[in-house]
Amino acid sequence: DSQDEQNERIEMILSATINGKSKFLESLAENHKIKKIVVRFLEDVDEIVGADLEKYGPFKIEDIATIPYENAQALIVKNIATKVRWED
Incomplete structure (x- = not known):
């Protein structure tokens, strides 16, 4: 944002x-x-339980996924994932 x-x-x-x-x-x-956002994984990640209590993953390096904002922020801060920016 x-x-x-x-x-x-x-x-x-x-x-x-x-x-x-x-x-x-x-x-x-x-x-x-x-709210969900699109991220690209920079590392392999095991299955996670999202802030919405849904299961996501597991993910491999370079996978792209839509996950809850709260979970995405935690992964981004730890440099495990990066936000995918869309251009129209």
Whole structure:
């Protein structure tokens, strides 16, 4: 995500909080929990249980997969996977 997208999300959350829009916040939280992104694996990885409690993998080096955002971030931070950027 770009810095602009992140700032836009923060502004939407702050606005919803200030204006008491709890349904919007609940919807946002649910979407964030299930958001998935595409990653390319830099190492072999055994089967994992995703943040959505679904099973993913096992993966071989250079495999590409769509996995929950939360799991992807953990793998990216450890340099086990990298985010695949799509261009239209």
